[in-house]
Amino acid sequence: MKCPYCGYKESKVIDSRPAEEGSSIRRRRECLSCAKRFTTYETVESLPMVVIKKDGSRQSFDRSKVLRGMIRACEKRPVPLAELEKIAEEIEQDLQNSMEREIRTEAVGEKVMEIAEDARAELAAQASEEQAWREDEGS
Numbered sequence: 001m002k003c004p005y006c007g008y009k010e011s012k013v014i015d016s017r018p019a020e021e022g023s024s025i026r027r028r029r030e031c032l033s034c035a036k037r038f039t040t041y042e043t044v045e046s047l048p049m050v051v052i053k054k055d056g057s058r059q060s061f062d063r064s065k066v067l068r069g070m071i072r073a074c075e076k077r078p079v080p081l082a083e084l085e086k087i088a089e090e091i092e093q094d095l096q097n098s099m100e101r102e103i104r105t106e107a108v109g110e111k112v113m114e115i116a117e118d119a120r121a122e123l124a125a126q127a128s129e130e131q132a133w134r135e136d137e138g139s
């Protein structure tokens with residue numbers, strides 16, 4: 001970020017805060033050469049995420065579709081819907097945080113199974129804990 005007064009390239013950030021409801025960041029900078037202060041705005045880009053299907057076609061990432069797929073995959077497993085919704089959100093977050101903007105459907109599927117497996121193990125642990133607790137109560 002060049003100084004608008006002297007053109008020097010180095011500046012230090014003295015303050016930064018979100019602007020426009022968090023879609024951009026406003027930074028106060030101080031030029032390391034002339035010490036004049038200026039403001040810059042950095043926009044956080046929200047790029048679309050794309051899912052590549054097995055036949056090579058592309059589709060924009062749709063959380064509700066992922067959720068539907070998960071419900072189908074977990075039909076016979078005791079994962080509550082709220083848990084599945086949380087997982088779908090996590091997947092979306094993961095994608096947004098990674099530099100990858102494209103994901104293959106297989107990778108989505110793997111991720112779903114991975115997280116669903118964790119959730120299931122957690123639920124199973126909870127259930128057996130409750131069971132043990134009940135048995136303790138009974139004795």
Ligand SMILES: [Zn+2]
Binds near residue numbers: 004005032034036
């Ligand atoms: Zn300057």
